[in-house]
Amino acid sequence: MSIATNQEWKPKIIVFTCNWCTYAGADMAGFNHFEYPADVRIIRTPCSGRFDPIWVMRALNRGADGVLLSGCHPGDCHYGTGNYYNRRRQTIMKNMMQFMGIEPERFQTSWISGSEANKFQAVMIKLVDDIRRVGPNRKLRDAR
Amino acid sequence: MKVLSKTKLEAALNKLSESNEVFVPMQKKAQSGYYPWTSFVSGDEIMLEALNVYQSPKGAVLPQTEKMYQIKQGGMEIKIDKTFEDDHPTIIFGARGCDVKGILAMDEVFLTRGYEDSFYKARRSANTIIANACYEPGSNCFCNAMEVNAVDPAGADVILRDAGEAFVWEVKTEKGEAVTAIIADLLEEKEVQLPQSKPFNQKVDYSGVAEKLKTMFDHPLWDKLSASCINCGMCTFVCPSCYCFDIQVKMWGEEGYRFRAWDSCMFEEYSREAGGGNPRGASKERFRQRFLHKLEFFTERYGTPLCTGCGRCMIVCPTDVNIVRIIDAVKEAEVNA
Amino acid sequence: MPDKDHKCTCSEQPLVPKVVEVIDIIDRTPDVKSFFVRNVDGNGLPFQVAPGQCGMVSMPIGEAMISCTWQEEQEHLEFAIKRVGLLTDELHQIEIGQQIGVRGPYGNGFPVEACKGKDMVFIAGGIGLAPLRSFIKYCFKHREDYGKITILYGSRSQADLCFKEELFDLWPKESNTEVFVTIDNAEPDWNGHVGFVPAYLEELNPSSAGAVAVVCGPPIMIKFVLQSLEKMGYNDDQVITTLEMRMKCGIGKCGRCNIGSEFICLDGPVYYLRQLRDLPPEW
């Protein structure tokens, strides 16, 4: 993938969502025609408790420029406690990745409930702007 | 005799580096091994006077990871158009006899028995070995018991003999001539006093070990010897003659390459089969495979032991597994034939 | 092993595969398919095989050593592949026309000459019939060179029986040939024998006089069959078997398929029991 100037480069962003809240929020956003940039690819998982930090590293390693993990707000997880575990795990992992020198914008986390379609749109737009500002990912990228 | 004075050493290395990649034993902060001379920066140190360095020069002919061929997949079509045989000229400058023997053992493996590995052959034929004669064995060295002549290492293209303020430059082969021609103007004709070679501290006698090991596969001593081993891969990666490799692939969608990387019989995944079974899954079995390969199997197949007596694995092993002690234990073990 | 000259016919770069095209795929059982490959430009084969030799089949995702079926007039190479791992999963999803990589031939193959004039007892389990099938077809092609042929084959279930057409129609019709098939546990529409291969072998008890037994199948089956053969009076020179080890290079270099100082991919995988006796018991 040749990374020429900023205009031609299109960021590749992966968003992991939990099935019950954020994915429903994304559905709602689509349903209400809330526009958000197309550079985002959504992967649905059963719960934010399923998020594994190695996905983030693997995605950045294999060519993604940014990753977002988004699940239900603490307290209304469909399975009760999934997002609490997720919160601890990703908080530690974000610090760890930044300790290694990865730009903070590249690995973001959020809570989006099923009804917050506008928040979903806002988070997506902010995410893509952040990644555009930070530019293509060269750290942790698997050299060809 | 031809002599290269130590004051001209760096000049010689620079001259050789113009047309070759010269691997020199160096200490780079916490690490010591064979690194390209062009990567020398202030704070590094040339280790030609030291007994030896931690990592062996086998990386010059069998790099830790080596691309093999490129794969392009377009739906139904697969194209393998580019292979990465690398034959840029390299020189291993100042390898001790034990390391040279390690490379000779790998020559036997990769270049004989019906198949010539094209990647190894490309690197090895473009490689010249300048050995560094060894007159003062270290406290762990036992290369004399492993068919290695430390003072006159077989298979070396040029032999350096450290005579105090200069190296005697003894040419052995045509490759040696070619390298000598490059730095001919730096060599002088001088008579120098060669040092006396000192006795070995380790008293090792390898004779009869291979034959005896053939009858000791199920001997209880393996449990005792392998008790403390934690199966990391350190001994196999610092060893000058361990050559086992793994073949893996890296693909990005339609494009990628298959590469070769060092592997270690100590890793559990090394001989794990598709169905999940593993003939050598237990820690003891992997431990036994390593030392039987070093001391018996290689001798049976190629006529010379795979261990070259450099003593590196005895130093780095975190649980102090010691191949000399294993050889002694094998010799003393009574076997009901 | 002496310095045998296994010149690999495909190229001076033994580790680099030849690209071939899959011209036909036949479903043998729910998890075994036969793949027929030819050169991409349609004429000829990357290499010829002797009975019992294997080839390294490779796709971008990985490589695996698969036994290659011998035919008299070889206008294609056949690989019978069971779905067990990364590569075989992907192979079982390709269609006809897909290009794959192949290199070989590897391994020493069956001693077809040495067995001439003997009664043949073929004992196979599961996918182990694929390599033996080459030897069996070779025997039928040179029928007069071999005596009585007994084929004993067992698999987990009726659906898992490979090469059913040959087992039930073609081979029983051959002269002086008997075919016995068994499955591990009873099934409603199966009226054949039920039971494990070693037990059935002892039941049949083919005489060991002037006979050679060739065994191939899962290691556990080989272990018990060898014990049964010993009980039935087969000495070490009358038993031939193949060994299974993890293989990566296929040319006796990468070091992992060894048993003792033998590299199974290069000096094996076919051995007489006499040879195996002085190898370490890791097989």
Next chain:
Amino acid sequence: MKEITSKLQEIATRLFNEGKIDVFLAWEKGEQEFQTKSYIAHSVDDVKNIIFNEYSIYNVSNALLKLRDGHEKIGIAVKGCDSRGVVRLLEDLQITRDRLYIIGIPCPGLKDPLAAARSFGGLGKKESDQGLAKKCLECIQPNPVIYDELVGPEQTPRQQGDRFAQVREIEQMSADERYKFWEDTLSTCIRCYACRQVCVACDCRTCIFDEMKPQWVGRETNTTDNMMYHLVKHAHMAGRCIECGECERVCPVGIPLMLLNRKLIKDVGELFGGTEAGLQYTEGAKPALSVFKENDPDNFQ
């Protein structure tokens, strides 16, 4: 040290004779004084090989991983750091408490046998000092946290100054400087996995790096695969690392691995509080990332 050795041998003999234990885990004398290694005594006449000298630095609790599937009763001699390893294994339910008879040894600070082996072997530069090992100079827990019997006088922690000084120093760097630091440090890694094999917190049956379906981390030794390996390996250490320093000690290329572990310990401590890994054994306790609190810090959007 001498009296601790004789006490150890005396206890081991008593335990063997009373049939309370089947094996005894401790250290064994090597040929050279510094060649002390981990040792499994199987009977009372093995007891004479047991020693506790100034080189008995190996974390013996790691040897428990090899015995976790058996049922034999195990006597084990543990220093302060080793005892935290035992607590970790008990917390991870890898071994049951009733199988263990633990003899605690307050640790006076030991020397690094690998440093001694390097200078004895003569390869490479001679190690500078022959004093206490780095991990012992930074020791915060010399006294065992779990034991059935205690042998020897209490010791005081030797850690001076800010434990996380170097970690804070790296945190102050800019992102690119940090990346450059870790790129240079980790590119020297030869992927021998000794840091994983020697670690008592690494008790998975099949490690993610031996996983082939899918293969998460590549096997090349280029910078990115090395960084991925260390990032993933140490991510699993959050809330589990007992700061025994063995990974850094055994690394053949001298990578400062404890920096990564200390960063995790600092973060877990600051963010979630609670006792550090393995410092206190309470039945049914879980590591920091296997529990949660409603009011955990939350900087999510």
